[in-house]
Amino acid sequence: MKQKKFSHAGGLFFRMLRLFVMLLFAGVSLPSLAVADDGAVNTQERIAPVAEVRLQGQPPVEMVAAPAQKKAQVVEPEAAPQPSRKDYPNVGISSRAIVWVLAQMHLFFGALVLAVPLFVLMIELVGVFTGDDRYDDMAHEFMKISLTGFSITAIFGGSLALALFMLYPDFMGYMMHVFGAQVLVYALMFFFESFFLYVYYYGWNAFRYGNLKWVHLTLGLLLNASGLTIMLLANSWATFMMAPSGVNEVGAVVGNVWEIMKGPLWNPINLHRFIANIGFGGAVVGAYAAFKFLSTGDPAKRAHYDWMGYTSNFIAILAFLPLPFAGYWLMAEIYAYSQQMGITAMGGILAWLFIVQAVLIGTILLAGNFYLWSGMSRTDGSERYKGLIKIIAFVLVVSFLIWVTPHTLILSAAEISLLGGSHHHILGPLGIMPAKNIAVNLMLIATFLSFQLYRRSDKVATVGWAPLGNALLIGVYVAAVANIVFLGVYFGYFTNTVYKVGSSVAQVGTTLVVIVFGLVIDSLMFRNARVLSSHWGRIPDRSQYALFALPIAFTWLMALMGYVRSSVKTHWHVYTVMKDNSPDNFIPTIGYAGNMITLVTILFLLCVLFMFWVANLSGSRQAKPEPVVGGVA
């Protein structure tokens, strides 16, 4: 009995905490509180009689009747609420549109401020090990330009929470009920992150050398640790909504918080977002560098910003290369969790949007490659590779065209008639998955080759086995391309299995082998290489536009994929557990999504401009007005 009381008090404590968090994040509407509340105390326990009263000669009162009756009503106390349409507040404009914009803005900035400290820490480390102060300064500058991003993230996060609680009270009540104290950890982490952020940033010059530098690096590590924890926690909400775990089929909580968080899609999303965020962060700060580069004529500044832009692009492209693989893993896990959901994404109406995704990824690849090629003008040794670049460009463009060719994406008769036939006679064979896999892998290999050529362009190998090494490398490239094409063609067109994905694993493996092999050979071969002079800042202005294309495409891509992630749940808030009965429970057309995505992209652009502008303010100082002699002129 005593124990019961205790646990009850514990429950009360948590409910108080929850209440506190809800108030913290939003001026909560009361109904949502009531929903969140219900699960905690067992009704029967509350109304249980102290002693049994019974008429003489009568059988004992049936105590089971009450809960049984309760069961007949569909809503059990702990089950997910099933609000009807009138339970959704109507504010005149689409609630979904409001939440869409706020959530996406929050995610953009969240991704940015998560990613920047990550590579800042890396660059800082490089600075420590090379003893080159330029790295340290650049890392510091990266921090400076994204500093306002933290506040912007918090502002959008707060608005998002407010909007969610007001517009989707039942849903949020349920989520709070499920995740309970976990959101507290989230809030706590946010405080930690702010703390470490400010100390890390403002302490940069105070803790710059010697042992203090290590203190500073530790702060950076803690900043990243809290940032990553935040991301993992927030990801679990998204993945819970897609593939709920730790709850039974009516949504009643049956597992602990860990079981709830560790759903089947959690880790795939964690990995995919983690990598994507780094690429995204790199792309955004690259735009800053490009802008500064274009705005100045001072050769020293141009050299500095050229180098900064190069580094950003390097980060973005490096993070980008493994992304498709993480993406495929995520998709494979979605299929494994529910084939229905997988097909909704890849074979239903949403499938069209993977064409847009292909266009965006193609833009990223082409922009990244174009930038690398343009950058070769910095070095004197790059003439050697001019011819190869034409071939790379050709391979990229052809592969890209194959990739965007639609084929198996048809859903309804209406769509078939829109296309004029279920698939195109000539393009048909190019549109199927194996052909696309060939194309994607070739594009990645081509991009890596560009990268490798760029790295080589300012060096001449001095080791004796250099010709052999080159021959070996060429052999690896040729064999890899042949293998990828063969695997794709053979499995794609000459075997008759339902699942042709088997070949794609081997193809991806081949691509990875090329990358690893290329890195190893080059690092051995260019040991003690003769370094040709290279001139930072010697790059045509037009190359800088690639550094704008990159973040725009990344931003668009993120928003697009967020729309996919949210839409594969169809008319569910929490898939299979809590229905979405709001007026917006349909999947909007892709054109509408395009408009929304453009809206958030432009908003993001404006906010980023603001962020950069503020960063620049801190560096400028108004000249003191000359004292005016002799009164007003």
Place this chain on the structure above:
Amino acid sequence: MNVLLKTLTFSLALTLLFTFVTYLLPQVKGEAPVEKNVDLGSLTMEDFIALGDDIFHNKGTCTLCHKPAPLGRAPDIEGENMVALAEERLADDRYNGEARDGEAYIRESMVDPGRYVVAGWGKKGSNDSESPMPHVDKPPIQLSPMEIDAVIAWLQSKDGNVVTVVLPDPEVAVEVASAASDGGDAGKVPAPAATAEEALARYACVSCHALDSRNVLVGPGLVDVGARLDKDELRQSILDPNADVAEGFPPAMPPDFASKMTVKELEMIIEYLAEKKG
């Protein structure tokens, strides 16, 4: 300023280009299923079949997977004759479900697809021992027993087969709905009788009628009924027994067989009785 203008224009133009790509694609909305109110009182078999057609193509999301060959991720049950397929499945050695006839097989395929996995269509790596098909009576599809019946009726009728499912009876439907919300199997409509004898037993005809004599129990003996009534009259006396009560009998025969029996059961009973000529 010039640089700002140029880069902003470039960024905006690129953004709009991407937006433009989305306009080139088919504009389809993914509607959430809407609750339809079916008036069971006036529901005809035709409506019921049309309802099944609609569910198959919309709410049921069946066409997500069940599509013609190059696009499908499941047997093309719309293009093929599902009733004939069902017979094949039942005759297959690998079949170990509980269905005895086509209708029951289709229902079983929908609510417990793992019972028999069509060769080549099993979950990847399961060697056809696990079905990737969702249980349609569970979320996210969540069809009610009545909706499942409607789909079966449509699957049967689209190839001109006999529709064996019964139309839902208003009262039964209510019961079914509340039973179904308990999550148990209680909501399942039992499989229809396979033979006339079975049907006569199921509808408890034999508790009021003697089949092998003229003895009157509650109603008249039926041993010579085939001689007294033709098939149409037989049909009428089953479907609408109170229209013309045989003299000397109370109107005790249940009036609701029309909504309980399947068409097939009714026809079997009529054939059987028409042969009873004394």
